[in-house]
Amino acid sequence: xxxxxxxxDPEKDAKPYLQEYDVALDPHDRMxxxxxxxxxxxxxxxxxxxxxxxxxxxxxxxxINGKNGLACVTNLxxxxxxxxxxxxxxxxVIRDLIVDMSQFFKQYHSIKPYLVNDERPPEKERLQAPEDxxxxxxxxxxxxxxxxxxxxxxxxxxxxxxVGPAGLLAAYRFIADTRDQAVNxxxxxxxxxxxxxxxxxxxxxxxxxxxGLNPTRAIGKIREIMVKRAV
Amino acid sequence: xxRALRQAAGAHYGWRDWLVQRVTAVVMAAYTVVVxxxxxxxxxxxxxxxxxxxxxxxxxxxTFVFMLALTWHAWVGVRDIWMDYVKPVGVRLxxxxxxxxxxxxxxxxxxxxxxxxx
Numbered sequence: 133x134x135x136x137x138x139x140x141d142p143e144k145d146a147k148p149y150l151q152e153y154d155v156a157l158d159p160h161d162r163m164x165x166x167x168x169x170x171x172x173x174x175x176x177x178x179x180x181x182x183x184x185x186x187x188x189x190x191x192x193x194x195x196i197n198g199k200n201g202l203a204c205v206t207n208l209x210x211x212x213x214x215x216x217x218x219x220x221x222x223x224x225v226i227r228d229l230i231v232d233m234s235q236f237f238k239q240y241h242s243i244k245p246y247l248v249n250d251e252r253p254p255e256k257e258r259l260q261a262p263e264d265x266x267x268x269x270x271x272x273x274x275x276x277x278x279x280x281x282x283x284x285x286x287x288x289x290x291x292x293x294x295v296g297p298a299g300l301l302a303a304y305r306f307i308a309d310t311r312d313q314a315v316n317x318x319x320x321x322x323x324x325x326x327x328x329x330x331x332x333x334x335x336x337x338x339x340x341x342x343x344g345l346n347p348t349r350a351i352g353k354i355r356e357i358m359v360k361r362a363v
Numbered sequence: 364x365x366r367a368l369r370q371a372a373g374a375h376y377g378w379r380d381w382l383v384q385r386v387t388a389v390v391m392a393a394y395t396v397v398v399x400x401x402x403x404x405x406x407x408x409x410x411x412x413x414x415x416x417x418x419x420x421x422x423x424x425x426t427f428v429f430m431l432a433l434t435w436h437a438w439v440g441v442r443d444i445w446m447d448y449v450k451p452v453g454v455r456l457x458x459x460x461x462x463x464x465x466x467x468x469x470x471x472x473x474x475x476x477x478x479x480x481x
Contacts, residue, residue, distance in 0.1 A: 286447065289447045290447070292370065293372050320375070321373065323373075323374075323375050323376065323377055324372050324373050324374045324376075324377055325376060325377040325380065325446065326372055326374070327372050327373070328377060330446070330447070332443070355378060355381060358378045359381075359382055
């Protein structure tokens with residue numbers, strides 16, 4: 133199978149280039165990550181992140197034939213050859229397919245991605261009505277692979293100010309949580325033309341999410357709550 | 364060399380502009396539907412019909428409200444473009460002020476056309 137892979141080692145290369153590979157696959161190789169491991173066996177200088185190899189850890193996010201996705205859950209049969217692999221767009225490249233995710237996680241941490249509840253914790257757990265718990269479906273499943281935020285033009289232009297789809301999905305996950313007591317502080321924190329309202333509903337995030345989540349809908353709900361508390 | 368200011372976010376506005384953009388879009392859509400309705404009803408708009416329409420005070424007012432909605436909508440949209448792409452704050456502020464002045468001039472011009480004629 134033929135590949136064209138983005139290569140860049142800032143210690144050696146003056147500028148990035150695409151390297152071509154043609155590797156023989158095993159009949160059991162199903163996913164792109166399997167093929168990448170074959171490439172790695174041929175050329176061990178190629179660098180990329182991977183861990184769980186089943187779409188849970190979010191390590192092997194990359195730009196596959198122009199669209200962000202996880203190598204481990206991308207079926208080889210669906211890919212047009214030569215498969216062009218590039219690092220996630222918009223983030224600084226550390227080496228080859230490895231990007232510096234600091235800015236992404238900085239935005240994620242800025243929304244306080246944890247339950248805020250000052251009441252004394254109960255003996256076992258904080259209970260929720262099943263219908264309240266249902267509101268968290270489609271939110272808690274995010275694996276923070278950064279496919280969505282790095283596909284978002286608003287995040288490309290203002291990564292230091294715009295929280296980005298992944299961060300905003302997580303923000304709504306806690307805004308929607310009936311056990312959380314900081315909903316107003318959370319809304320105050322997002323009431324900003326850059327932090328929340330740089331989202332122009334382009335919906336690239338929805339298009340690329342490997343977990344099938346919908347950050348645009350979550351962002352819409354945050355806006356709705358914000359408008360409802362003010363109008 | 365002076366040290367760059369620390370960056371902060373949290374301007375505590377945004378939802379109002381977002382809502383304004385939607386409400387003004389509805390106003391513009393409603394006006395457009397009415398204009399199209401008038402055109403369909405009369406089999407097109409010729410000069411005498413156009414003149415008769417703008418002789419009516421209510422029509423002038425509706426057109427003015429449409430123009431207010433358009434300029435307000437444009438303000439939010441154009442400022443969004445400056446916010447997305449123009450990084451130096453001074454340049455962005457200058458562009459925003461110029462945009463506001465241009466839009467204010469358009470409103471004045473609209474009033475001249477609607478009520479200043481012979």
